[in-house]
Amino acid sequence: MYAFSYQRPTSLAEAVAAIQADEAKLLSGGQTLLPTLKQRLAQPSVLVDLSAVPDMKGVAAVDGGLTVGAFTRHAEVAHSDLVKATIPALAHLAEGIGDRQVRNMGTLGGSIANADPSADYPSAVVALKATLTTDRRAIAGDDFFTGMFETALEPGEIVTSVRFATPDKAAYAKFRNPASRYAIVGVFVAKFGAEVRVAVTGAAGSVFRVPAFEAALAANFKAEALNGLSVSADDLNADLHASADYRAHLVTVMAKRAVEAAG
Amino acid sequence: MPCTVTMTVNGKTVSREVEERTLLVTFLREHVGLTGTHVGCDTSQCGACVVHVDGRSVKSCATLALQVDGATVTTIEGLAAADGALHPMQAAFREHHGLQCGFCTPGMVMSAVDLVNSNPSLSEQDIREGLEGNICRCTGYHNIVKAVQAGAEAMNADQAAKIAAE
Numbered sequence: 001m002y003a004f005s006y007q008r009p010t011s012l013a014e015a016v017a018a019i020q021a022d023e024a025k026l027l028s029g030g031q032t033l034l035p036t037l038k039q040r041l042a043q044p045s046v047l048v049d050l051s052a053v054p055d056m057k058g059v060a061a062v063d064g065g066l067t068v069g070a071f072t073r074h075a076e077v078a079h080s081d082l083v084k085a086t087i088p089a090l091a092h093l094a095e096g097i098g099d100r101q102v103r104n105m106g107t108l109g110g111s112i113a114n115a116d117p118s119a120d121y122p123s124a125v126v127a128l129k130a131t132l133t134t135d136r137r138a139i140a141g142d143d144f145f146t147g148m149f150e151t152a153l154e155p156g157e158i159v160t161s162v163r164f165a166t167p168d169k170a171a172y173a174k175f176r177n178p179a180s181r182y183a184i185v186g187v188f189v190a191k192f193g194a195e196v197r198v199a200v201t202g203a204a205g206s207v208f209r210v211p212a213f214e215a216a217l218a219a220n221f222k223a224e225a226l227n228g229l230s231v232s233a234d235d236l237n238a239d240l241h242a243s244a245d246y247r248a249h250l251v252t253v254m255a256k257r258a259v260e261a262a263g
Numbered sequence: 264m265p266c267t268v269t270m271t272v273n274g275k276t277v278s279r280e281v282e283e284r285t286l287l288v289t290f291l292r293e294h295v296g297l298t299g300t301h302v303g304c305d306t307s308q309c310g311a312c313v314v315h316v317d318g319r320s321v322k323s324c325a326t327l328a329l330q331v332d333g334a335t336v337t338t339i340e341g342l343a344a345a346d347g348a349l350h351p352m353q354a355a356f357r358e359h360h361g362l363q364c365g366f367c368t369p370g371m372v373m374s375a376v377d378l379v380n381s382n383p384s385l386s387e388q389d390i391r392e393g394l395e396g397n398i399c400r401c402t403g404y405h406n407i408v409k410a411v412q413a414g415a416e417a418m419n420a421d422q423a424a425k426i427a428a429e
């Protein structure tokens with residue numbers, strides 16, 4: 001790692017001030033950022049550690065959903081009785097991230113700000129009609145992910161919390177990379193009354209919805225409603241783990257599994 | 264710029280001058296001299312570096328010492344009793360041949376203890392999934408799983424004896 005200085009602000013205002021410094025970088029759980037720094041792929045002047053900022057941690061029930069603080073660790077979401085009772089699919093998703101030690105450090109805010117194409121949380125943000133709150137505004141989950149490792153965040157903007165809407169039914173099914181546990185393809189299906197959302201992660205540069213699946217499931221919320229439907233392999237990721245065609249195949253399989261799990 | 268970091272390591276308060284970029288594993292091994300915590304991969308994959316921070320298992324190669332300033336840290340050296348008697352999980356690894364070269368063992372034991380603390384009735388599947396962050400290139404895992412099952416039973420028995428004694 002290149003040398004940097006370090007700050008641990010104790011209020012959001014202090015964090016906002018600290019992150020204005022040239023080449024300053026936010027540090028949340030560090031599970032992505034520290035390996036990046038160890039490889040000398042970035043050279044920040046200062047790390048602004050968010051761990052002591054109050055009001056960025058924990059889960060709270062709000063009208064029609066749940067608010068999860070950006071600094072809430074994956075393990076806390078996975079084990080939260082409130083999440084398990086309100087949106088069990090979200091707890092299940094969090095429990096499937098990486099391994100136990102990664103879940104004990106990694107956070108929701110760090111995961112979505114990083115916008116890894118294979119990360120799990122982006123699918124929940126889109127499928128569960130989330131709204132993100134930052135130090136300066138609210139951003140609709142639908143508008144947040146703009147590309148591979150790219151988001152709608154402005155330089156120095158801090159995500160403080162994410163509000164997820166409670167669906168009638170939902171489930172997340174992922175075909176994981178057996179070594180890293182990242183999603184080769186992950187599909188989050190959520191039903192809100194007559195509306196169904198299907199959000200796919202891992203398959204392309206960024207999370208996307210599948211309108212044809214959504215319409216079929218809105219008419220008949222059964223796995224067989226997806227028989228014969230598939231996404232095009234054009235523009236899907238291809239790497240040593242899976243070809244684009246295989247990923248396209250997995251999108252339908254994982255969507256069916258999610259519908260079955262949602263019940 | 265050097266800065267001071269202070270934490271409780273295996274029950275003792277330790278304070279050292281470090282650089283901001285000093286990793287927790289470097290702090291433990293090179294500044295405090297506790298070399299039981301190993302570095303296998305240095306890329307967050309293998310779990311040889313697992314220690315407990317405020318009771319939760321973390322990979323110390325992917326954590327800055329400054330991130331845990333003020334915290335309570337337990338390393339493999341902190342598990343045995345003051346008289347040297349092995350922790351039940353350490354004893355179970357020895358008894359059930361849960362190690363060959365031993366390089367992964369400190370991390371395996373620390374992960375296993377955290378696992379049992381969070382769920383006293385682990386199934387074999389729970390153990391295999393709970394140890395996903397730890398890689399062993401010698402044993403083939405079967406004896407590690409057996410050791411953790413036995414270690415869990417011994418830890419639960421110890422716990423029950425403690426409660427009965429109170």
Ligand SMILES: Cc1cc2nc3c(=O)[nH]c(=O)nc-3n(C[C@H](O)[C@H](O)[C@H](O)COP(=O)(O)OP(=O)(O)OC[C@H]3O[C@@H](n4cnc5c(N)ncnc54)[C@H](O)[C@@H]3O)c2cc1C
Nearest residue numbers: 028029030031032033098106107109110113120159181182
């Ligand atoms: C071995 C391993 C396996 C993994 N497996 C998976 C997996 O299966 N699925 C998965 O989804 N992820 C996986 N991850 C990634 C993991 O979930 C990380 O925790 C996550 O991507 C980053 O979260 P963090 O809190 O560690 O963020 P950090 O590493 O601290 O930060 C990541 C980035 O986000 C920025 N940032 C952090 N917080 C904020 C904020 N509040 N506002 C704005 N920007 C912010 C930082 O500046 C940095 O650029 C894995 C990681 C490892 C090491």
Ligand code: FES
Nearest residue numbers: 303304305310324
């Ligand atoms: S040395 Fe930390 S995970 Fe391998």
Ligand code: FES
Nearest residue numbers: 363365399400401
């Ligand atoms: S005993 Fe050799 S790596 Fe596990």
